[in-house]
Amino acid sequence: MARMWSKLIAVLVGIVAGLWWWQDFDEGVIRGKRVLVTGASTGIGEQLAYHYARMGASVMVTARRTQRLQEVVTKCRELGRPDAIFGYVTGDMSNMSFTKELINESIQRMGGLDYLLLNHILSQDLHFWSGDVDDMAYLDKVFEVNFKAYVHLASHALPELEKSNGHVVVLSSFAGKSAPPFSVPYASTKFALGGFFSGLRQELRMKDSSVSITTCTIGFIATDNAVASFARIRNGAPLQRIMGSAATPSDTALDIIRGAAYRQREVYTPFLQIYTTSFMNNLFPSLIDYIMRCIYSD
Numbered sequence: 001m002a003r004m005w006s007k008l009i010a011v012l013v014g015i016v017a018g019l020w021w022w023q024d025f026d027e028g029v030i031r032g033k034r035v036l037v038t039g040a041s042t043g044i045g046e047q048l049a050y051h052y053a054r055m056g057a058s059v060m061v062t063a064r065r066t067q068r069l070q071e072v073v074t075k076c077r078e079l080g081r082p083d084a085i086f087g088y089v090t091g092d093m094s095n096m097s098f099t100k101e102l103i104n105e106s107i108q109r110m111g112g113l114d115y116l117l118l119n120h121i122l123s124q125d126l127h128f129w130s131g132d133v134d135d136m137a138y139l140d141k142v143f144e145v146n147f148k149a150y151v152h153l154a155s156h157a158l159p160e161l162e163k164s165n166g167h168v169v170v171l172s173s174f175a176g177k178s179a180p181p182f183s184v185p186y187a188s189t190k191f192a193l194g195g196f197f198s199g200l201r202q203e204l205r206m207k208d209s210s211v212s213i214t215t216c217t218i219g220f221i222a223t224d225n226a227v228a229s230f231a232r233i234r235n236g237a238p239l240q241r242i243m244g245s246a247a248t249p250s251d252t253a254l255d256i257i258r259g260a261a262y263r264q265r266e267v268y269t270p271f272l273q274i275y276t277t278s279f280m281n282n283l284f285p286s287l288i289d290y291i292m293r294c295i296y297s298d
């Protein structure tokens with residue numbers, strides 16, 4: 001019982017600290033920073049680019065669709081400082097040699113790198129895992145794009161981030177703490193990211209590195225792709241109701257930028273919902289599993 005109370009007090013302290021931290025952010029700390037955002041043609045990545053630009057950073061963006069990236073860069077220029085650098089590199093994250101080219105080109109164009117935001121994901125086709133040939137092919141592809149590319153990008157960027165006392169920011173999900181139904185491969189990549197970047201963080205500390213790693217545990221966010229994916233789930237009416245009141249990509253991007261600037265180990269966003277659910281998941285995992293099954297069914 002005493003253990004339970006101490007955990008509840010820890011949650012309350014965390015919530016109060018989180019609210020204090022949320023209000024106290026000085027956006028001036030971003031001015032002049034050099035930022036690379038992956039998966040920035042839409043969704044949270046696009047909003048990250050706009051907020052960083054507005055706060056005075058130089059920003060490079062990447063994804064596969066050139067025209068969308070050009071539009072994002074144009075808007076960054078409108079929002080940003082005249083002397084900031086904005087650019088894009090088009091490429092596919094299933095190609096590991098692209099990850100090295102992207103890091104090199106970003107460093108060369110911005111004159112260095114302070115923030116690496118690992119955000120892109122392969123679009124999801126939510127369905128029961130059947131283990132057929134298509135599922136196996138998708139599993140390979142999703143691990144290349146959602147996991148291996150993150151590892152390659154961070155590894156290529158680390159020498160430059162060491163020079164700038166920089167930041168690696170990994171966009172994960174509550175699905176990386178408690179896997180929901182219908183997205184087994186996606187959730188697996190998020191669990192894998194948690195393992196890799198927790199271990200890497202430990203090794204960096206052992207080497208007295210000043211590079212921080214912030215892992216973001218994100219809940220339902222109303223990005224166009226997420227809303228479209230969930231709309232396709234068979235019998236997914238309750239889930240669609242949740243998406244109707246989900247947090248915006250813009251607010252989510254702001255939470256991530258704050259957490260990364262403060263070198264937080266983890267960001268939970270939306271904070272109250274996801275911090276509390278993660279805590280409850282540690283205490284009562286079967287209850288959270290049950291709630292998730294209800295959300296994903298009629």
Ligand SMILES: NC(=O)c1ccc[n+]([C@@H]2O[C@H](COP(=O)([O-])OP(=O)(O)OC[C@H]3O[C@@H](n4cnc5c(N)ncnc54)[C@H](OP(=O)(O)O)[C@@H]3O)[C@@H](O)[C@H]2O)c1
Nearest residue numbers: 039041043044063064065092093120121173221223225226
């Ligand atoms: N939205 C949510 O509810 C939610 C919940 C939890 C966690 N998250 C996490 O937040 C992050 C962003 O989510 P989001 O909903 O904003 O994603 P999104 O809107 O689906 O955007 C995905 C981005 O990745 C790019 N991309 C897709 N495949 C690619 C490939 N093979 N190579 C290079 N780029 C590729 C897409 O651009 P192109 O198509 O132009 O390549 C797009 O810019 C993800 O890490 C996700 O796991 C989101």
